[in-house]
Amino acid sequence: MNTFEGCPGSKMQDLRKKEETKGDESGKRESQLGQWPIQLHLVSPMAPYYQKRDVLLSADCVAYTVGDFHKDYLKGKSIAIACPKLDEGQDVYVEKIKSLIDDAKINTLTVMTMQVPCCAGLVAIARQALESAKRKIPIKSIVVSLQGDILSEDWV
Amino acid sequence: MEEYLNKGIKDVISRFPKVADILNEYNIGCVPCSVGSCLLKDIVQIHNLSSEDEEALMTKIAKVIYPDRGIKMPKIQRKTQPKSREIKYSPPIKKLVDEHALIKKWLVLIPAVINDLNIETEDGRKLIYDGVYFIRSYADKFHHAKEEDILFKYFDENLDIIKSMHEDHETGRGHVKAIIEALERKDKKALIEHLNGYKELLMGHIKKEDDILYPWMDRGLSLQQVGELFSKFNEAEEKIGKEVVERCERFVKGAEEKLLKKQKEEEKT
Numbered sequence: 001m002n003t004f005e006g007c008p009g010s011k012m013q014d015l016r017k018k019e020e021t022k023g024d025e026s027g028k029r030e031s032q033l034g035q036w037p038i039q040l041h042l043v044s045p046m047a048p049y050y051q052k053r054d055v056l057l058s059a060d061c062v063a064y065t066v067g068d069f070h071k072d073y074l075k076g077k078s079i080a081i082a083c084p085k086l087d088e089g090q091d092v093y094v095e096k097i098k099s100l101i102d103d104a105k106i107n108t109l110t111v112m113t114m115q116v117p118c119c120a121g122l123v124a125i126a127r128q129a130l131e132s133a134k135r136k137i138p139i140k141s142i143v144v145s146l147q148g149d150i151l152s153e154d155w156v
Numbered sequence: 157m158e159e160y161l162n163k164g165i166k167d168v169i170s171r172f173p174k175v176a177d178i179l180n181e182y183n184i185g186c187v188p189c190s191v192g193s194c195l196l197k198d199i200v201q202i203h204n205l206s207s208e209d210e211e212a213l214m215t216k217i218a219k220v221i222y223p224d225r226g227i228k229m230p231k232i233q234r235k236t237q238p239k240s241r242e243i244k245y246s247p248p249i250k251k252l253v254d255e256h257a258l259i260k261k262w263l264v265l266i267p268a269v270i271n272d273l274n275i276e277t278e279d280g281r282k283l284i285y286d287g288v289y290f291i292r293s294y295a296d297k298f299h300h301a302k303e304e305d306i307l308f309k310y311f312d313e314n315l316d317i318i319k320s321m322h323e324d325h326e327t328g329r330g331h332v333k334a335i336i337e338a339l340e341r342k343d344k345k346a347l348i349e350h351l352n353g354y355k356e357l358l359m360g361h362i363k364k365e366d367d368i369l370y371p372w373m374d375r376g377l378s379l380q381q382v383g384e385l386f387s388k389f390n391e392a393e394e395k396i397g398k399e400v401v402e403r404c405e406r407f408v409k410g411a412e413e414k415l416l417k418k419q420k421e422e423e424k425t
Contacts, residue, residue, distance in 0.1 A: 054379050076380070107383030138247040138386050140379070155247050 008084055009116035032070040033079070040082040041092065045099035046140055048076075052105050053078045057097070057126060058112040059119050065148045066112075073112060073142075084113075084121030097129035110140045115151055127156060142148060161197040161219055164316075168196055174220045182213055185364070196318045201224055201373045202317060210304035246377060248385035249370045252307070255299045261408050262290055266355040268415040275339060284339055284347070286407055300323070300325050300394050306388045307373070310381055317369060324361040324362050328354060406420045 035049040040057075043050075056077040063069045063081075080100075082093055100106050111126045115118040123141050130139060139156040160168060169176045178186075184203050194202065196217075200210050218227050245253055269287065274280030304325065309319050331354035338346035377385070393401065 054383060106388070108379055110379065136386070136390065138382050152245065155250075 004070045005120070007116075009114075009118045011047055013146060025138050029070060032075040035078055038079050038081050040096055041087070041089065043080050043096070045096055045104045047104075049078045050104040050106060051098055052107055054108045054110070055080065055100060055106045056110050057082070057122065059071060059083060059114055060121050060131040061114050061119075062112045064144065065114065065144055066150075067148055073110070077110070078106075082122060082126060083123075085118040090121075090125060094129045094132070097126055098133045101129060101135050105135065106137060108138050108140065110142060110155070112142045112144060115143055115145050123156065130156075158219075165194050165196055165199060172217075172220050175217055178213065178216045178220065181216075182209060198315075198317075198334050198422050202368060204371060204375065215238060234400055243367075243371050244374075245370060246374050246382045246385075248307075248382060248389050249374050251386075251389055252299065252302065253366055253370065255294070256366060257407065258408055259299065260362060261412060262287065263355045263358055265408075265411055265415055267410075268419060269411075270351055272415065272418060273344065273348065275342055275344060275347065281339060282337065283411065284351075287411070288332055288403050290407050293396075293400055295358070296325070296329065296332075297390070298401065298404075300328075302389055302392050306392065307385065310377065310385070312372065317372070321361070321365065321369065324357060327363070328357055330401065331357065 004127070023026050035043075035047065037043055054077045056073060056079045058073075058079060058081050060081055060083045063074075066073065075082065082095075084090065087114070100109070109126060109130075113122050128137055140153065141156050142153045143151045145151050165179075179199075182205065183201070184199060200213070205213060219365075220229075222355045269283060270425060272280075273284075275284070304322065308321070313319070313322075335347060335348040335354070338344075338350060
């Protein structure tokens, strides 16, 4: 089934489960999203929902991978999403995150990425922004496996 | 059994001294603690024992308390579950741990300071006065104030573990006051006694904080609180002034160089 060799980020993998998962399917979860837009090129650091908040910077694929993304990671935070592999104009990303730190005076930044190597670029962008910012804030990096498990959770 | 889980550890140890050995076996240093009123049930949570260690510890304690009955201690209900025994400090707590590193650098020099003590000369007295300035400005006004005025406020200050830390800070202040008084009286014996007393107290205090208190606090802090603490610590650093911190860092570096150089010269002769 693994037809593509090379880049682990685009290598084909069949993650379908052999048996149906027996999770609780009853009830309905509300979305924890409290803003629009969410794409990093589209958001403004001056938006009220970023001011002094805990912000989640998530790689695009993360929300599709982590089953309880809204409940466990988005709840109580403002968000921005980006893809460090495919997005263009990533120097703008550095400036935007820097502005979130210095101008929006965000409280913390949590960077969620996939385990594939190219995704680490998002942490590098956040780190670069922090280094160039006047303010210093805690940054946490959470790495997610292709199966949606949390592989690591570390302060940068 | 519930009765003993809700008893202060000092009471349990005084009734059943063998419990002290069991706690030591798991690196739980309640025996020399000056307060010792933490409840037995809280100790498991504060020390973040694994489920296996908790079960083994509790079985051993139950055997000491009820040697003739096969009573098992109930499992302690924890607010947070242990993730791993590896310590990963959050950024604000890491700042405090880093400050401990500088304080410890001065503490380990104290035996050499005592060895070289000469209170009759200006230079000899200056080293002690500078050391006291470092303790008062950096260890106390800067570091301990961050704990007392900011960090501890995020927790229940009536908890014995926090009361015990406050008590250590006060005892430390007493030693520093006594160091100055002894220096002014030119009482070398008292000066040595209080320099040693401060060193022993702070070494133990730092170990308790780095290994037990801070990891326990970190497990209880939310992401939002971590951000707030970081920002408040930054404000405290700005308030005391960069130059005071730099002066303290320079003092330790200078004292290290001076005393180590002297030590090497003595070794040669």
